[in-house]
Amino acid sequence: MKCIGEKKIEKMLINVSSAFSTSFSSLNAVAAAKKSNTFTLQCGATSNGDVIWTFNDQKLDQKAGSNLVLSEVGQPMVGNYTCQSGGESVSTYLLLQDEDEKEFDDFLTCRAKSYSCTFSCKWNDTNYKLVRLGLGPDCLEGNNLCSWVMGDGRLHFELTHPVSPYSEEHDMLVLTAQAITNYTFLQKSKRFYLRDIMKPDHPQIGNCQKENGKLNLLIDPPCTWSTPHSFFPLEHEVQYVRRNDGKIMTVPPCSSPCHLNLSTRTSKLNLTVRSRDSLAKSNWSQWADWKIVTCG
Template sequence: MMQYKHKWSTLAHGFPENFVLVIKDEDPVTLSCNTTIDSNITWKFHGEVTEDVALEDGVQQNGKNLTLSDVGANMLGEYTCWAEGQKLSSIYLLRKAEEESKIFFLHCWAKSYDCNFGCKWNDTRFTEVRLGLGHNCAEGQKSCHWVKSSEKLQDGGFQFQLFHSLLPYAEESTMLEVTAEAKENFNILRTTKKFYLRDIIRPDSPQLVKCEELEKGLNVIIKPPSTWSTPHSFFSLEHEIEYVQRDDGQTKNSSFPLIPKKISKLRVRSRDSLVQSAWSEWSPWNNVKY
Protein backbone atom coordinates (compact mmCIF):
# COMPACT_ATOMS: atom_id res chain seq x y z
CA MET A 1 0.00 0.00 0.00
CA MET A 2 1.30 3.45 -0.90
CA GLN A 3 2.61 5.42 2.04
CA TYR A 4 1.43 9.00 2.12
CA LYS A 5 1.38 11.97 4.40
CA HIS A 6 -1.22 14.71 4.52
CA LYS A 7 0.50 18.08 4.64
CA TRP A 8 -0.84 21.38 5.90
CA SER A 9 1.22 24.49 5.41
CA THR A 10 1.18 28.23 5.66
CA LEU A 11 0.92 29.84 2.26
CA ALA A 12 4.28 30.30 0.56
CA HIS A 13 4.83 31.28 -3.05
CA GLY A 14 4.97 28.24 -5.29
CA PHE A 15 3.76 25.77 -2.66
CA PRO A 16 0.11 24.65 -2.48
CA GLU A 17 -1.68 25.19 0.80
CA ASN A 18 -2.73 21.53 1.03
CA PHE A 19 -1.07 18.55 -0.55
CA VAL A 20 -0.58 14.82 -0.24
CA LEU A 21 2.96 13.54 -0.69
CA VAL A 22 3.17 10.08 -2.26
CA ILE A 23 6.13 7.74 -2.34
CA LYS A 24 7.15 6.27 -5.68
CA ASP A 25 5.95 2.77 -6.63
CA GLU A 26 3.68 2.37 -3.60
CA ASP A 27 -0.12 2.72 -3.70
CA PRO A 28 -3.05 3.32 -3.40
CA VAL A 29 -3.55 6.82 -2.01
CA THR A 30 -6.82 8.38 -0.86
CA LEU A 31 -7.75 12.04 -1.17
CA SER A 32 -10.49 13.33 1.14
CA CYS A 33 -12.76 16.30 0.47
CA ASN A 34 -12.68 18.81 3.33
CA THR A 35 -16.44 18.93 3.89
CA THR A 36 -19.19 17.44 6.04
CA ILE A 37 -21.15 16.56 2.91
CA ASP A 38 -20.85 12.87 2.09
CA SER A 39 -22.90 12.53 -1.08
CA ASN A 40 -23.25 14.15 -4.52
CA ILE A 41 -19.56 15.03 -4.48
CA THR A 42 -17.82 15.57 -7.81
CA TRP A 43 -14.05 15.36 -8.09
CA LYS A 44 -12.13 17.28 -10.74
CA PHE A 45 -8.52 16.96 -11.88
CA HIS A 46 -7.05 20.25 -13.13
CA GLY A 47 -10.59 21.54 -13.60
CA GLU A 48 -11.99 18.53 -15.48
CA VAL A 49 -14.29 15.88 -14.02
CA THR A 50 -12.15 12.84 -13.21
CA GLU A 51 -14.41 10.52 -15.23
CA ASP A 52 -13.62 12.61 -18.32
CA VAL A 53 -9.86 12.55 -17.82
CA ALA A 54 -7.62 9.75 -19.07
CA LEU A 55 -6.38 8.52 -15.67
CA GLU A 56 -6.46 4.87 -16.73
CA ASP A 57 -8.43 2.61 -14.37
CA GLY A 58 -6.77 3.85 -11.21
CA VAL A 59 -9.50 6.17 -9.90
CA GLN A 60 -12.35 5.14 -7.61
CA GLN A 61 -14.70 7.46 -5.72
CA ASN A 62 -16.41 6.50 -2.46
CA GLY A 63 -18.51 9.33 -1.08
CA LYS A 64 -16.24 12.29 -0.42
CA ASN A 65 -13.06 10.20 -0.83
CA LEU A 66 -11.14 9.62 -4.05
CA THR A 67 -8.79 6.62 -4.19
CA LEU A 68 -5.97 6.55 -6.74
CA SER A 69 -4.05 3.40 -7.69
CA ASP A 70 -0.93 2.92 -9.81
CA VAL A 71 -0.11 6.61 -9.46
CA GLY A 72 1.91 7.82 -12.42
CA ALA A 73 3.30 11.20 -13.39
CA ASN A 74 0.11 11.97 -15.36
CA MET A 75 -1.92 11.70 -12.12
CA LEU A 76 0.05 14.33 -10.21
CA GLY A 77 -1.43 17.79 -9.77
CA GLU A 78 -4.48 19.57 -8.41
CA TYR A 79 -7.66 17.75 -7.39
CA THR A 80 -10.76 19.69 -6.36
CA CYS A 81 -14.06 18.50 -4.95
CA TRP A 82 -17.39 20.11 -5.80
CA ALA A 83 -21.06 20.01 -4.77
CA GLU A 84 -23.92 21.88 -6.43
CA GLY A 85 -21.50 23.91 -8.53
CA GLN A 86 -19.45 25.12 -5.55
CA LYS A 87 -15.80 24.23 -4.98
CA LEU A 88 -15.45 22.76 -1.49
CA SER A 89 -11.70 22.19 -1.24
CA SER A 90 -8.50 21.76 -3.20
CA ILE A 91 -5.62 19.35 -2.66
CA TYR A 92 -2.51 18.62 -4.68
CA LEU A 93 -1.08 15.18 -5.29
CA LEU A 94 2.72 15.49 -5.30
CA ARG A 95 5.51 12.92 -5.45
CA LYS A 96 8.38 12.59 -3.02
CA ALA A 97 11.60 13.25 -4.94
CA GLU A 98 14.65 11.02 -4.71
CA GLU A 99 16.84 11.73 -1.67
CA GLU A 100 20.31 11.03 -3.07
CA SER A 101 23.02 13.26 -1.60
CA LYS A 102 20.34 15.52 -0.12
CA ILE A 103 22.42 16.46 2.93
CA PHE A 104 24.84 18.44 0.76
CA PHE A 105 22.16 20.66 -0.77
CA LEU A 106 21.74 22.72 2.41
CA HIS A 107 24.55 24.77 3.95
CA CYS A 108 24.06 27.01 7.01
CA TRP A 109 26.27 29.52 8.81
CA ALA A 110 26.07 32.10 11.60
CA LYS A 111 28.05 35.33 11.86
CA SER A 112 27.58 35.44 15.64
CA TYR A 113 25.70 33.92 18.58
CA ASP A 114 22.84 36.36 18.12
CA CYS A 115 19.34 35.24 17.20
CA ASN A 116 19.71 34.73 13.45
CA PHE A 117 21.65 32.61 10.98
CA GLY A 118 21.75 32.10 7.22
CA CYS A 119 21.29 29.07 4.98
CA LYS A 120 21.81 28.41 1.30
CA TRP A 121 20.15 25.76 -0.85
CA ASN A 122 22.45 25.01 -3.79
CA ASP A 123 20.63 22.37 -5.86
CA THR A 124 19.50 24.31 -8.92
CA ARG A 125 17.12 21.61 -10.20
CA PHE A 126 14.39 22.99 -7.94
CA THR A 127 12.36 26.10 -8.74
CA GLU A 128 10.93 26.73 -5.25
CA VAL A 129 12.49 26.12 -1.83
CA ARG A 130 11.36 26.92 1.70
CA LEU A 131 12.82 26.22 5.15
CA GLY A 132 11.30 25.55 8.55
CA LEU A 133 13.04 25.56 11.94
CA GLY A 134 12.07 23.11 14.68
CA HIS A 135 10.95 19.54 15.25
CA ASN A 136 7.39 20.40 14.25
CA CYS A 137 8.64 21.21 10.75
CA ALA A 138 10.62 17.96 10.56
CA GLU A 139 7.39 16.13 11.46
CA GLY A 140 5.36 18.13 8.96
CA GLN A 141 3.02 19.55 11.58
CA LYS A 142 0.50 22.31 10.95
CA SER A 143 2.26 24.61 13.44
CA CYS A 144 5.42 24.81 11.29
CA HIS A 145 6.28 28.32 10.14
CA TRP A 146 7.82 28.12 6.67
CA VAL A 147 10.32 30.76 5.58
CA LYS A 148 10.59 31.83 1.96
CA SER A 149 13.91 32.59 0.33
CA SER A 150 15.19 36.07 1.11
CA GLU A 151 17.27 36.07 -2.06
CA LYS A 152 17.43 34.12 -5.34
CA LEU A 153 21.11 33.85 -6.23
CA GLN A 154 22.63 34.24 -9.69
CA ASP A 155 23.88 30.66 -9.59
CA GLY A 156 20.30 29.41 -9.20
CA GLY A 157 20.51 28.72 -5.47
CA PHE A 158 18.29 30.11 -2.72
CA GLN A 159 19.41 32.07 0.35
CA PHE A 160 17.49 32.27 3.63
CA GLN A 161 17.55 34.13 6.93
CA LEU A 162 16.29 32.15 9.94
CA PHE A 163 15.75 33.18 13.56
CA HIS A 164 16.24 31.05 16.67
CA SER A 165 15.56 31.51 20.39
CA LEU A 166 18.74 30.01 21.87
CA LEU A 167 20.30 31.92 24.76
CA PRO A 168 23.78 33.10 23.73
CA TYR A 169 25.23 32.93 27.27
CA ALA A 170 23.97 29.43 28.12
CA GLU A 171 25.84 26.21 27.49
CA GLU A 172 24.49 24.88 24.22
CA SER A 173 22.67 21.56 24.62
CA THR A 174 19.91 21.89 22.01
CA MET A 175 20.55 21.25 18.34
CA LEU A 176 18.97 23.40 15.67
CA GLU A 177 16.77 21.36 13.34
CA VAL A 178 16.25 22.82 9.86
CA THR A 179 13.85 21.21 7.40
CA ALA A 180 13.89 22.09 3.70
CA GLU A 181 11.17 21.46 1.15
CA ALA A 182 12.26 21.89 -2.48
CA LYS A 183 9.75 21.70 -5.33
CA GLU A 184 10.23 21.00 -9.02
CA ASN A 185 7.00 20.63 -11.01
CA PHE A 186 4.96 18.11 -8.98
CA ASN A 187 7.93 16.63 -7.13
CA ILE A 188 9.06 17.62 -3.63
CA LEU A 189 12.31 16.79 -1.87
CA ARG A 190 12.18 17.01 1.92
CA THR A 191 15.30 16.91 4.07
CA THR A 192 16.15 17.77 7.67
CA LYS A 193 19.57 18.81 8.96
CA LYS A 194 20.57 19.03 12.65
CA PHE A 195 23.51 20.97 14.07
CA TYR A 196 24.65 23.00 17.05
CA LEU A 197 24.89 26.75 16.53
CA ARG A 198 28.54 26.66 17.57
CA ASP A 199 29.28 24.30 14.67
CA ILE A 200 28.18 26.81 12.02
CA ILE A 201 29.81 29.93 13.50
CA ARG A 202 31.90 31.89 11.02
CA PRO A 203 32.55 35.54 11.89
CA ASP A 204 32.67 38.32 9.34
CA SER A 205 36.09 39.71 8.52
CA PRO A 206 37.57 41.76 11.40
CA GLN A 207 38.45 45.43 11.18
CA LEU A 208 42.09 46.38 10.92
CA VAL A 209 42.26 49.56 13.00
CA LYS A 210 45.92 50.61 12.77
CA CYS A 211 49.55 49.60 13.15
CA GLU A 212 51.64 51.09 15.94
CA GLU A 213 55.38 51.21 15.45
CA LEU A 214 57.19 49.98 18.54
CA GLU A 215 60.85 49.39 19.22
CA LYS A 216 60.61 45.64 18.55
CA GLY A 217 58.11 45.67 15.70
CA LEU A 218 54.64 46.67 14.57
CA ASN A 219 51.72 46.25 16.95
CA VAL A 220 48.62 45.43 14.87
CA ILE A 221 45.37 46.60 16.47
CA ILE A 222 42.38 44.53 15.36
CA LYS A 223 38.71 45.15 16.13
CA PRO A 224 36.00 42.45 15.95
CA PRO A 225 33.49 42.84 13.11
CA SER A 226 30.39 44.92 13.86
CA THR A 227 28.23 41.80 13.43
CA TRP A 228 30.02 39.86 16.19
CA SER A 229 28.31 39.18 19.54
CA THR A 230 28.90 41.45 22.51
CA PRO A 231 30.38 41.88 25.04
CA HIS A 232 33.64 41.02 23.31
CA SER A 233 35.18 40.14 26.66
CA PHE A 234 32.81 37.17 26.81
CA PHE A 235 32.63 36.35 23.10
CA SER A 236 36.35 36.44 22.41
CA LEU A 237 37.98 36.09 19.01
CA GLU A 238 41.45 35.01 18.05
CA HIS A 239 43.11 36.67 15.08
CA GLU A 240 45.62 35.67 12.45
CA ILE A 241 47.75 38.17 10.58
CA GLU A 242 49.17 37.50 7.13
CA TYR A 243 51.86 39.88 5.89
CA VAL A 244 54.31 40.27 3.04
CA GLN A 245 57.95 41.02 3.87
CA ARG A 246 59.31 44.07 2.11
CA ASP A 247 62.83 42.74 1.49
CA ASP A 248 62.16 39.36 -0.13
CA GLY A 249 58.39 39.38 -0.84
CA GLN A 250 57.76 36.26 1.23
CA THR A 251 54.36 35.81 2.87
CA LYS A 252 54.30 35.02 6.58
CA ASN A 253 51.59 34.39 9.17
CA SER A 254 51.38 35.31 12.84
CA SER A 255 48.87 34.61 15.61
CA PHE A 256 50.40 37.40 17.72
CA PRO A 257 49.71 41.12 17.22
CA LEU A 258 53.42 42.03 17.20
CA ILE A 259 54.96 41.46 13.76
CA PRO A 260 58.21 42.59 12.05
CA LYS A 261 58.52 46.17 10.88
CA LYS A 262 59.77 45.64 7.37
CA ILE A 263 56.54 44.59 5.68
CA SER A 264 54.74 45.98 2.62
CA LYS A 265 51.15 44.92 3.31
CA LEU A 266 49.02 42.82 5.63
CA ARG A 267 45.55 41.42 6.17
CA VAL A 268 43.73 39.73 9.07
CA ARG A 269 41.08 37.13 9.81
CA SER A 270 39.34 35.86 12.96
CA ARG A 271 37.58 32.92 14.53
CA ASP A 272 35.89 32.02 17.82
CA SER A 273 38.73 31.18 20.19
CA LEU A 274 36.63 28.95 22.44
CA VAL A 275 35.07 26.52 19.95
CA GLN A 276 37.72 26.88 17.24
CA SER A 277 35.11 27.89 14.68
CA ALA A 278 35.69 28.31 10.97
CA TRP A 279 37.94 31.23 10.07
CA SER A 280 36.39 34.38 8.68
CA GLU A 281 37.25 35.62 5.23
CA TRP A 282 40.47 37.60 5.07
CA SER A 283 40.14 41.36 5.31
CA PRO A 284 41.33 43.31 2.24
CA TRP A 285 45.08 43.80 1.92
CA ASN A 286 46.30 46.98 3.60
CA ASN A 287 49.48 48.68 2.44
CA VAL A 288 51.83 49.55 5.29
CA LYS A 289 53.57 52.93 5.28
CA TYR A 290 55.51 54.43 8.18
Protein backbone atom coordinates (compact mmCIF):
# COMPACT_ATOMS: atom_id res chain seq x y z
CA MET A 1 0.00 0.00 0.00
CA LYS A 2 2.73 2.48 -0.92
CA CYS A 3 1.11 4.07 -3.94
CA ILE A 4 0.57 7.79 -3.32
CA GLY A 5 -1.98 9.95 -5.07
CA GLU A 6 -4.00 13.07 -4.45
CA LYS A 7 -7.62 12.83 -3.41
CA LYS A 8 -10.04 14.10 -6.04
CA ILE A 9 -13.56 15.30 -5.35
CA GLU A 10 -16.12 15.37 -8.17
CA LYS A 11 -19.72 16.45 -8.48
CA MET A 12 -22.06 15.54 -11.34
CA LEU A 13 -25.59 16.33 -12.49
CA ILE A 14 -27.24 13.27 -14.01
CA ASN A 15 -30.57 11.58 -14.59
CA VAL A 16 -31.03 8.56 -12.31
CA SER A 17 -33.87 6.16 -11.59
CA SER A 18 -35.49 7.75 -8.50
CA ALA A 19 -38.61 9.46 -6.83
CA PHE A 20 -40.16 10.41 -3.53
CA SER A 21 -40.78 7.01 -1.99
CA THR A 22 -39.22 4.78 0.61
CA SER A 23 -36.60 3.44 -1.80
CA PHE A 24 -34.65 4.32 -4.92
CA SER A 25 -36.12 1.40 -6.82
CA SER A 26 -39.42 2.87 -8.03
CA LEU A 27 -38.54 6.29 -9.32
CA ASN A 28 -39.03 8.54 -12.27
CA ALA A 29 -35.97 9.94 -13.98
CA VAL A 30 -34.53 12.61 -11.70
CA ALA A 31 -33.51 15.89 -13.27
CA ALA A 32 -31.36 18.05 -10.99
CA ALA A 33 -31.47 21.77 -11.75
CA LYS A 34 -29.48 24.55 -10.12
CA LYS A 35 -31.49 27.19 -8.30
CA SER A 36 -32.39 30.26 -10.43
CA ASN A 37 -30.91 28.70 -13.58
CA THR A 38 -32.68 27.82 -16.82
CA PHE A 39 -33.28 24.10 -17.29
CA THR A 40 -34.66 22.12 -20.23
CA LEU A 41 -36.65 18.87 -20.07
CA GLN A 42 -36.69 16.84 -23.27
CA CYS A 43 -39.60 14.72 -24.41
CA GLY A 44 -38.73 11.43 -26.07
CA ALA A 45 -41.57 11.66 -28.58
CA THR A 46 -40.62 10.49 -32.07
CA SER A 47 -43.89 11.38 -33.82
CA ASN A 48 -44.75 14.78 -35.25
CA GLY A 49 -47.96 15.05 -33.21
CA ASP A 50 -48.66 17.63 -30.53
CA VAL A 51 -46.73 17.29 -27.29
CA ILE A 52 -48.56 18.00 -24.03
CA TRP A 53 -46.68 18.62 -20.79
CA THR A 54 -48.17 18.19 -17.31
CA PHE A 55 -46.79 19.33 -13.96
CA ASN A 56 -47.93 17.33 -10.92
CA ASP A 57 -50.77 15.95 -13.09
CA GLN A 58 -51.92 19.44 -14.10
CA LYS A 59 -51.78 20.35 -17.79
CA LEU A 60 -49.44 23.23 -18.59
CA ASP A 61 -50.96 25.98 -20.72
CA GLN A 62 -47.87 26.69 -22.76
CA LYS A 63 -47.17 24.80 -25.98
CA ALA A 64 -43.55 23.88 -25.32
CA GLY A 65 -43.12 21.23 -27.95
CA SER A 66 -40.56 18.52 -27.33
CA ASN A 67 -38.39 20.80 -25.17
CA LEU A 68 -39.86 22.30 -22.01
CA VAL A 69 -37.71 25.27 -20.97
CA LEU A 70 -37.95 26.22 -17.30
CA SER A 71 -36.61 29.64 -16.35
CA GLU A 72 -35.56 30.79 -12.87
CA VAL A 73 -35.83 27.33 -11.36
CA GLY A 74 -37.01 27.46 -7.75
CA GLN A 75 -38.91 25.40 -5.21
CA PRO A 76 -42.43 26.06 -6.68
CA MET A 77 -41.26 24.42 -9.92
CA VAL A 78 -40.01 21.24 -8.25
CA GLY A 79 -42.12 18.14 -8.86
CA ASN A 80 -43.24 15.60 -11.46
CA TYR A 81 -43.26 16.51 -15.17
CA THR A 82 -44.73 14.27 -17.86
CA CYS A 83 -44.90 14.74 -21.61
CA GLN A 84 -47.55 13.05 -23.73
CA SER A 85 -47.77 12.55 -27.46
CA GLY A 86 -50.51 10.82 -29.41
CA GLY A 87 -52.43 10.28 -26.16
CA GLU A 88 -49.61 8.27 -24.56
CA SER A 89 -47.13 9.16 -21.83
CA VAL A 90 -43.64 9.39 -23.34
CA SER A 91 -41.27 10.79 -20.70
CA THR A 92 -41.61 11.38 -16.97
CA TYR A 93 -39.23 13.37 -14.79
CA LEU A 94 -38.91 14.23 -11.15
CA LEU A 95 -37.37 17.71 -11.15
CA LEU A 96 -35.36 18.44 -8.02
CA GLN A 97 -33.22 21.39 -7.08
CA ASP A 98 -29.53 20.60 -7.25
CA GLU A 99 -27.86 20.81 -3.84
CA ASP A 100 -25.52 23.71 -3.21
CA GLU A 101 -21.80 23.00 -3.24
CA LYS A 102 -20.39 21.38 -0.12
CA GLU A 103 -17.35 19.25 0.50
CA PHE A 104 -17.88 15.50 0.23
CA ASP A 105 -16.59 14.98 3.76
CA ASP A 106 -19.31 17.29 5.10
CA PHE A 107 -21.80 14.57 4.21
CA LEU A 108 -19.92 11.31 4.55
CA THR A 109 -17.09 9.82 6.62
CA CYS A 110 -15.56 6.44 5.79
CA ARG A 111 -13.20 4.18 7.67
CA ALA A 112 -11.42 0.87 7.16
CA LYS A 113 -10.39 -1.00 10.31
CA SER A 114 -8.08 -3.33 8.42
CA TYR A 115 -7.13 -4.53 4.94
CA SER A 116 -10.06 -6.93 4.79
CA CYS A 117 -12.52 -6.73 1.88
CA THR A 118 -14.90 -4.21 3.48
CA PHE A 119 -15.01 -0.70 4.88
CA SER A 120 -17.78 1.29 6.52
CA CYS A 121 -19.24 4.76 5.95
CA LYS A 122 -21.62 6.98 7.86
CA TRP A 123 -23.85 9.65 6.32
CA ASN A 124 -23.67 12.74 8.53
CA ASP A 125 -26.57 14.87 7.23
CA THR A 126 -29.87 13.62 8.67
CA ASN A 127 -31.91 16.01 6.51
CA TYR A 128 -31.83 13.53 3.63
CA LYS A 129 -34.60 10.94 3.40
CA LEU A 130 -32.89 8.57 0.99
CA VAL A 131 -29.18 7.85 0.66
CA ARG A 132 -27.29 5.20 -1.25
CA LEU A 133 -23.61 4.57 -1.99
CA GLY A 134 -21.83 2.75 -4.79
CA LEU A 135 -18.25 1.88 -5.75
CA GLY A 136 -16.80 2.01 -9.24
CA PRO A 137 -17.31 3.80 -12.58
CA ASP A 138 -20.77 2.28 -13.13
CA CYS A 139 -22.05 4.12 -10.07
CA LEU A 140 -20.22 7.31 -11.02
CA GLU A 141 -21.97 7.25 -14.41
CA GLY A 142 -25.31 6.26 -12.85
CA ASN A 143 -25.91 3.26 -15.10
CA ASN A 144 -27.88 0.14 -14.27
CA LEU A 145 -24.80 -2.03 -13.66
CA CYS A 146 -24.04 -0.24 -10.39
CA SER A 147 -24.54 -2.31 -7.23
CA TRP A 148 -25.92 0.35 -4.90
CA VAL A 149 -25.74 -0.13 -1.14
CA MET A 150 -28.52 1.23 1.04
CA GLY A 151 -27.76 2.32 4.60
CA ASP A 152 -29.39 1.05 7.75
CA GLY A 153 -31.78 3.16 9.85
CA ARG A 154 -28.88 5.25 11.14
CA LEU A 155 -27.48 5.72 7.60
CA HIS A 156 -24.51 3.43 8.22
CA PHE A 157 -23.10 1.61 5.21
CA GLU A 158 -20.90 -1.45 4.73
CA LEU A 159 -19.19 -1.62 1.33
CA THR A 160 -17.14 -4.36 -0.31
CA HIS A 161 -14.06 -3.28 -2.26
CA PRO A 162 -11.81 -5.15 -4.76
CA VAL A 163 -8.43 -4.13 -3.28
CA SER A 164 -6.06 -7.03 -2.59
CA PRO A 165 -4.40 -6.73 0.83
CA TYR A 166 -1.24 -8.45 -0.44
CA SER A 167 -0.30 -6.14 -3.32
CA GLU A 168 0.36 -2.45 -3.83
CA GLU A 169 -2.68 -0.31 -4.49
CA HIS A 170 -2.41 1.19 -7.98
CA ASP A 171 -5.95 2.40 -8.64
CA MET A 172 -8.03 4.71 -6.50
CA LEU A 173 -11.44 3.63 -5.31
CA VAL A 174 -14.30 5.73 -6.70
CA LEU A 175 -17.13 6.18 -4.21
CA THR A 176 -20.40 7.79 -5.34
CA ALA A 177 -23.18 8.98 -3.05
CA GLN A 178 -26.72 9.87 -4.10
CA ALA A 179 -29.17 11.49 -1.69
CA ILE A 180 -32.66 12.97 -1.85
CA THR A 181 -34.46 15.25 0.56
CA ASN A 182 -37.78 17.05 0.14
CA TYR A 183 -36.88 19.21 -2.84
CA THR A 184 -33.21 18.57 -3.53
CA PHE A 185 -31.06 15.92 -5.17
CA LEU A 186 -27.38 15.42 -4.40
CA GLN A 187 -24.73 13.34 -6.11
CA LYS A 188 -21.10 13.53 -5.11
CA SER A 189 -18.15 11.26 -5.74
CA LYS A 190 -14.69 10.95 -4.30
CA ARG A 191 -11.52 9.12 -5.29
CA PHE A 192 -9.19 7.74 -2.64
CA TYR A 193 -6.87 4.90 -1.77
CA LEU A 194 -7.95 2.43 0.88
CA ARG A 195 -5.00 3.48 3.01
CA ASP A 196 -6.42 7.05 3.08
CA ILE A 197 -9.32 5.85 5.25
CA MET A 198 -7.39 3.24 7.22
CA LYS A 199 -7.82 3.67 10.97
CA PRO A 200 -7.26 0.60 13.15
CA ASP A 201 -9.16 -0.08 16.33
CA HIS A 202 -7.17 0.74 19.43
CA PRO A 203 -4.58 -1.86 20.50
CA GLN A 204 -4.52 -3.95 23.67
CA ILE A 205 -2.12 -3.04 26.47
CA GLY A 206 -0.07 -6.06 27.46
CA ASN A 207 2.51 -6.71 30.18
CA CYS A 208 5.30 -4.41 31.34
CA GLN A 209 8.57 -6.31 31.74
CA LYS A 210 11.97 -5.39 33.16
CA GLU A 211 14.75 -6.65 30.93
CA ASN A 212 18.43 -5.70 30.57
CA GLY A 213 17.96 -2.51 32.56
CA LYS A 214 14.95 -1.36 30.49
CA LEU A 215 11.19 -1.38 30.80
CA ASN A 216 9.55 -3.12 27.84
CA LEU A 217 5.82 -2.73 27.21
CA LEU A 218 4.08 -5.42 25.20
CA ILE A 219 1.28 -4.17 22.95
CA ASP A 220 -1.11 -6.49 21.11
CA PRO A 221 -2.82 -5.50 17.83
CA PRO A 222 -6.59 -5.19 17.94
CA CYS A 223 -8.45 -8.38 17.11
CA THR A 224 -9.89 -6.68 14.00
CA TRP A 225 -6.45 -5.99 12.49
CA SER A 226 -5.21 -7.88 9.43
CA THR A 227 -3.09 -11.00 9.80
CA PRO A 228 -0.36 -12.16 9.69
CA HIS A 229 0.82 -9.29 11.88
CA SER A 230 4.35 -9.65 10.51
CA PHE A 231 3.02 -8.71 7.06
CA PHE A 232 0.79 -5.94 8.43
CA PRO A 233 2.99 -4.34 11.10
CA LEU A 234 1.67 -1.67 13.44
CA GLU A 235 3.58 1.04 15.21
CA HIS A 236 2.45 2.38 18.56
CA GLU A 237 2.51 5.59 20.49
CA VAL A 238 2.54 5.39 24.28
CA GLN A 239 1.55 8.02 26.82
CA TYR A 240 2.11 7.61 30.54
CA VAL A 241 1.64 9.71 33.66
CA ARG A 242 4.91 10.74 35.27
CA ARG A 243 4.61 9.94 38.95
CA ASN A 244 6.59 12.84 40.45
CA ASP A 245 4.52 15.65 38.87
CA GLY A 246 1.53 13.99 37.10
CA LYS A 247 2.66 15.26 33.69
CA ILE A 248 1.64 13.17 30.66
CA MET A 249 4.70 12.02 28.73
CA THR A 250 4.69 10.69 25.16
CA VAL A 251 6.99 7.96 23.88
CA PRO A 252 8.02 8.26 20.19
CA PRO A 253 6.41 5.72 17.80
CA CYS A 254 7.72 2.22 18.43
CA SER A 255 7.02 -1.40 17.62
CA SER A 256 6.08 -3.92 20.27
CA PRO A 257 7.73 -4.37 22.70
CA CYS A 258 8.14 -0.63 23.21
CA HIS A 259 11.17 0.41 25.23
CA LEU A 260 10.30 2.97 27.91
CA ASN A 261 13.12 5.25 29.00
CA LEU A 262 12.30 4.88 32.68
CA SER A 263 14.07 3.57 35.73
CA THR A 264 13.71 -0.15 36.33
CA ARG A 265 12.74 0.81 39.88
CA THR A 266 9.36 1.79 38.44
CA SER A 267 6.80 -0.73 39.66
CA LYS A 268 3.57 0.65 38.23
CA LEU A 269 2.61 2.82 35.28
CA ASN A 270 -0.64 4.54 34.33
CA LEU A 271 -0.61 4.57 30.53
CA THR A 272 -2.49 4.48 27.25
CA VAL A 273 -1.52 3.52 23.68
CA ARG A 274 -2.68 4.03 20.09
CA SER A 275 -1.58 2.43 16.80
CA ARG A 276 -1.33 2.92 13.07
CA ASP A 277 -0.08 1.04 10.00
CA SER A 278 3.68 1.51 10.17
CA LEU A 279 4.22 1.12 6.40
CA ALA A 280 1.40 3.27 5.03
CA LYS A 281 1.47 5.71 7.98
CA SER A 282 -2.28 5.48 8.24
CA ASN A 283 -4.51 7.45 10.57
CA TRP A 284 -3.88 6.81 14.24
CA SER A 285 -6.38 4.71 16.12
CA GLN A 286 -8.27 6.03 19.10
CA TRP A 287 -6.36 5.94 22.37
CA ALA A 288 -6.96 2.84 24.47
CA ASP A 289 -8.51 3.36 27.89
CA TRP A 290 -5.98 4.39 30.53
CA LYS A 291 -4.67 1.37 32.40
CA ILE A 292 -2.43 0.87 35.41
CA VAL A 293 0.09 -1.87 34.65
CA THR A 294 2.55 -3.55 36.98
CA CYS A 295 6.14 -3.80 35.78
CA GLY A 296 7.88 -6.94 36.91
